[in-house]
Amino acid sequence: MRLCTRRRSRTLRLWLLIVFLSLHLLVVSLVLSISHTSCELHSYPDIQTSISFSVQNASASTSTMTAAGSDTQEVEMDITKKFFFLLASIIFLIKTKQQSRIRSTKRGFSKKNAGGFRYKPRGDCFFFAKVRQLCFLCSCKQTLVSTRLTGALQKSGGTQLKLVMSFPNYGQALFKPMKQERHEETNVNLYYFSDFERHNAEIAAFHLDKILGFRRVPPVVGRLVNVIKEIKDITTDHKLVTTFFTSPVGNACFYGQCSYYCSTEHAICGRPLKIEGSMAAMLPDLSFAPRRSWRSPWRRSYSRSKLAQWEMDSNYCDSIKTTPPYDRGTRLVDLIDMSILDFLMSNMDRHHYETFEKFGNDTFLIHFDNGRAFGRHSNDEPSILAPLVQCCRVRRSTLLRLHLLSLQSYRMSDVMRASLSQDPLAVVAPLLTEQHLSALDRRLETVIKTIHDCLQQHQHHSDVIHDDIGDYPGA
Ligand SMILES: Nc1ncnc2c1ncn2[C@@H]1O[C@H](COP(=O)(O)OP(=O)(O)OP(=O)(O)O)[C@@H](O)[C@H]1O
Numbered sequence: 001m002r003l004c005t006r007r008r009s010r011t012l013r014l015w016l017l018i019v020f021l022s023l024h025l026l027v028v029s030l031v032l033s034i035s036h037t038s039c040e041l042h043s044y045p046d047i048q049t050s051i052s053f054s055v056q057n058a059s060a061s062t063s064t065m066t067a068a069g070s071d072t073q074e075v076e077m078d079i080t081k082k083f084f085f086l087l088a089s090i091i092f093l094i095k096t097k098q099q100s101r102i103r104s105t106k107r108g109f110s111k112k113n114a115g116g117f118r119y120k121p122r123g124d125c126f127f128f129a130k131v132r133q134l135c136f137l138c139s140c141k142q143t144l145v146s147t148r149l150t151g152a153l154q155k156s157g158g159t160q161l162k163l164v165m166s167f168p169n170y171g172q173a174l175f176k177p178m179k180q181e182r183h184e185e186t187n188v189n190l191y192y193f194s195d196f197e198r199h200n201a202e203i204a205a206f207h208l209d210k211i212l213g214f215r216r217v218p219p220v221v222g223r224l225v226n227v228i229k230e231i232k233d234i235t236t237d238h239k240l241v242t243t244f245f246t247s248p249v250g251n252a253c254f255y256g257q258c259s260y261y262c263s264t265e266h267a268i269c270g271r272p273l274k275i276e277g278s279m280a281a282m283l284p285d286l287s288f289a290p291r292r293s294w295r296s297p298w299r300r301s302y303s304r305s306k307l308a309q310w311e312m313d314s315n316y317c318d319s320i321k322t323t324p325p326y327d328r329g330t331r332l333v334d335l336i337d338m339s340i341l342d343f344l345m346s347n348m349d350r351h352h353y354e355t356f357e358k359f360g361n362d363t364f365l366i367h368f369d370n371g372r373a374f375g376r377h378s379n380d381e382p383s384i385l386a387p388l389v390q391c392c393r394v395r396r397s398t399l400l401r402l403h404l405l406s407l408q409s410y411r412m413s414d415v416m417r418a419s420l421s422q423d424p425l426a427v428v429a430p431l432l433t434e435q436h437l438s439a440l441d442r443r444l445e446t447v448i449k450t451i452h453d454c455l456q457q458h459q460h461h462s463d464v465i466h467d468d469i470g471d472y473p474g475a
């Protein structure tokens with residue numbers, strides 16, 4: 001009898017082991033394939049090949065378009081894939097939770113993938129960073145758009161109201177509510193530092209950054225949020241609750257606490273209940289993936305009367321070029337990439353940028369905080385291009401991408417329009433007005449002309465072009 005029970009329990013254990021091992025194998029292969037392909041699918045595969053192909057052959061096929069714009073589309077997973085992904089995610093989450101606890105005590109992260117690190121689950125936004133770019137799995141967008149919200153807290157720091165929203169699986173997103181209609185231009189008498197932050201600018205900046213091939217803005221999507229059910233009823237912030245009220249026309253409003261525009265006059269109101277906003281995927285917690293904040297050498301003075309040094313000294317770049325970390329590697333051209341992005345969307349508010357500490361100085365710049373972009377379409381701000389004008393340096397890959405987006409068939413405004421139409425809020429109204437889209441084409445011409453002027457002023461192309469493609473024949 002006892003022998004029989006023992007034999008039965010041994011068979012049972014054996015079966016359990018087989019089931020466990022096969023499940024494990026399945027999960028490992030799925031996770032590996034997902035984490036591998038996702039970055040390929042979403043990370044501008046083979047940008048050099050795509051661009052060189054189209055520049056050489058202006059009538060390039062749709063494969064080039066994939067690199068320029070349509071790769072902003074999320075990959076739709078079919079039901080089976082979704083099921084397996086869910087299964088993999090659940091087991092993976094449990095495993096990663098245990099691992100991350102061990103790793104976070106070491107204050108580091110795994111460097112399993114060549115030149116990259118992973119993973120910190122933030123909801124479904126499995127995060128993956130390479131030395132050169134940010135990468136999120138495809139389910140991330142869906143999480144931001146439709147996962148139930150379980151918490152809303154005001155984010156401390158910063159000047160304007162923004163909320164950290166939580167998902168049931170402890171994932172988080174940064175919510176910036178709509179403060180201004182899409183067609184409204186910033187009042188000309190407002191200084192750049194007191195301009196409103198725009199939710200559609202955060203969304204559009206994410207798309208533009210991708211189209212430019214940078215991938216340095218964390219994913220941002222638009223979402224309609226119920227002011228009462230998804231903020232007031234779920235927040236544990238009692239001070240925030242006291243700022244809710246019903247407007248004279250019956251809309252649910254609140255204003256929160258912050259140093260700019262947190263008052264009844266600038267209340268954030270639903271229509272009557274729902275309000276548009278941008279949801280940005282949160283990067284891993286600082287304890288897991290520490291970041292360093294850098295003051296931009298071309299930071300504005302944030303004063304009504306003072307000028308910054310770079311505005312007074314035309315040789316300013318000479319000193320920056322010899323100052324670490326701008327004296328070596330790609331830091332200077334990365335900063336110039338950022339100034340091109342900012343000029344295109346007219347963002348004057350780039351006071352700081354951040355990097356992941358783990359990658360040291362040889363890494364990309366994270367382009368956070370784009371809410372003050374796309375304020376005025378009728379005006380271009382040449383001073384934003386100062387790093388390019390003063391240093392006359394640019395990555396070859398950036399120049400090629402700009403050339404591509406200036407071609408009739410891949411016009412920047414067309415690619416942006418197509419890309420932005422993928423956002424859930426595009427059904428309410430286009431994320432950028434046509435005036436803003438055509439401003440992009442106009443500003444692109446200015447950037448290209450500036451680079452050509454630099455080439456004329458310098459004897460050798462290599463003085464201007466930072467060759468990050470190597471074997472690509474002349475730009
Ligand atoms: N997606 C994100 N993931 C993680 N941290 C983020 C994210 N977005 C912003 N942050 C952090 O929060 C800080 C404030 O965010 P943001 O700059 O967007 O707000 P802000 O109110 O415009 O700030 P400021 O007034 O200082 O410009 C950022 O500097 C960054 O450190």
Ligand SMILES: [Mn+2]
Nearest residue numbers: 158349369371
């Ligand atoms: Mn800001």
